[in-house]
Amino acid sequence: MKKIVFLAVLFTCVLWSQDKKEVVKPIPEPKSFVTSHQITAGGKLIKYKAIAGETYLKNAKGEATAAMWSVSYIKEGADSRRPVTFVFNGGPGSASVWLHMGLFGPKLVKVDSDAKQDDGAAPFAVVANSKSLMDLTDLVFIDPVGTGYSQVIGKGKEKDFWGLNEDAASVAQFIRLWITQYKRWNAPKYMAGESFGTTRAAAVTQALEGSGQNVAMNGLILISQALDYDGSTSIPNNITSYLTYLPSMAATAWYHKKAGQGKSLEAFVQESRDFTYNEYAPALYKGALLTTSERETLAQKLAYFTGLDKAYIHRSDLRVLMPRFQKKLLEDQGMAIGRLDGRFMGDEIDDVADRPTLGDPSSYQIGAAYTAALNQYLLHDLKVDMDRPYLTSNGQIGQKWRWRTRPDGSYWEPTPVNVSDRLGETMRRNTQMKVLVASGYYDLITPFFDAEYTFNRNGIVKERVSMTYYEGGHMMYTHEPDFIKLADDIRMFLEK
Incomplete structure (x- = not known):
């Protein structure tokens, strides 16, 4: 009798186990929200489409691993040679909210330019971007996995994305997918990053050279650079x-x-x-x-x-x-x-x-304004309707981040983090790529003198680097005179 009961229980467990394995949560189609707009940029009226949505990243087996959120601003009637600039912030663990609503986006939130007053509470001032670059380039704002609406899905795991090299690989995969979807392989391509976003930019630029699909960047815009952490720690x-x-x-x-x-x-x-x-x-x-x-x-x-x-x-x-x-x-x-x-x-x-x-x-004297403005802009202007919150930052990412630059099992690991040599190597392989480095005098986390120290070493080709300085801090564009100067400096860089 005991044997019969045991077999029955075992059979039930096997069926339950099989049922459990068979219950696979279906992956819905990626969401996309398309709206039409216009803006005056460079003295021209530019009509464009805003495409806010998910792009599914896949592993080598073709299985979905992550939904990466982006907002693309594409000029109507643009041909395959129109330049495109990919934009992201840093952290790691930050969405692209700061550069989106502070410098590059069609609409900007304004905080106290003189850093004397807290942003307080809503309503916050949101204005059209008077220094928009949409006459020169399409813009793509990228939220790395775990930020914004981007998330792990399907066969993906956090560890596949939350690391220096892993992050670079995922952003590089997104860029290849984007330029394929929008037929921009033969268009000039730029990247703009801030803080850790500059670390990411150097790593992504190198990652784009491999994988059998070499993508060469025309230029990098590094705002508050952080390439060699020895000088910013x-x-x-x-x-x-x-x-x-x-x-x-x-x-x-x-x-x-x-x-x-x-x-x-x-x-x-x-x-x-x-x-x-x-x-x-x-x-x-x-x-x-x-x-x-x-x-x-x-x-x-x-x-x-x-x-x-x-x-x-x-x-x-x-x-x-x-x-x-x-x-x-x-x-x-x-x-x-x-x-x-x-x-x-x-x-x-x-x-x-x-x-x-x-x-x-x-940070805390401007954070509420940027968060509220971005969320309202997505809901009202871009008609975004998602079933999860938009994370302007995600503290869990930094806690779990894998900083190693060498493969597991390597005998030696260099410390601290330094990707400046990757930039130097890439500049020597890609002899057309130029770099703009923007530094704020009052930046006490990625100091301007560290930028000079870094770019005078590491094999970087100085003749193709432009160094610019501002009377602001890490996000110098919160200071109105610097916002104007930085936007003009970037315009000049792109026009060259």
Whole structure:
């Protein structure tokens, strides 16, 4: 009897197991929303279609693995040679909302240009983009997997996309699919990325050279570049970061009238560059070999450039970490300055902490405006109707991100992350590709001096690189004069 019961239970389990395997959730057709619009760009009236929707990425077996969301703006009547620019932000874990609603999109949200006021609550000011580039290029805004409406589907897994190389492969696959669908293989092609989006741009550009379908970029627009993380990682014992961040500290201290008064920003910044190269770098490498007199001289000069107390600089061993600078610069006012943009100030509860505790005021003072504006724009203007929320950012991605640049099993892994050599190699294989690097003086996360340090090394072909500077921060386009200048600089870059 027991044997019969056991067999019956086993048979039931087998049937249940088989049923379970057979229940496969069907993958619906990718969604797409098409609307018609017009805009004045470059003095011309441009009629265009906005195509917001999903593109399914597939594995080697042809099985769907991810739905990648994008918004494409395509000029009506455009031929196969019309240029196209692919745009994305960074993170990793950020959707393309910032460049979409801050610089390149047909409509833009406006926040306080002078970084004096929080964005508050709705309604927020949304205006037509007076500096639109639609007369020169079609635009495609890409949300990497896990951001925006993009998600893993079918046979896909998060680990297939949430990594430096994996991310590059997925964006490269999307670009190939897009230029095939819209017949743009022989059109000029550009990429515009911000922050980690510049890391992605260098990696994607290299990835596009392989897979049996070589796609060559005509140009890269790198906003607040982050190619070599050695120069943008402010941590103890990283000598490079003390050097690359100092000129940005000097510029920010000048802005808040704590240093360099009576001098122009450019003159004071150049003075800080010269000091960094000629005096600060040798001193940091001497370390404990410095004499008492040399230490005193350096402390005085660092106080001169940073606006910080000389005694504090001595206690810091001539090395001030960026989070501490954020708290100390305006300590007398009880304010902490922003990391993405040192112009911003936040009134914190804990005035004696060694780093900001409420977060980054240059992020939380504009985030609500960008999020609300993008969602309303998708719903109202582009008629998007999706069954899930649009994620402007996804913190889980950063927690699970795979930063390795070498294959698993490799004996050695370089650290920190550095894709600048990939850019250098690609520029030498693609002798027509040019690069625009846009840096903000008050960017305290990817400092402008790090851009100079990076692009003077790593085999990058400097003759094809244009360096531009702005009196803003990481998202310099939130500052209206910089928005105008950056848009004009990009227009000139594309026209060349």
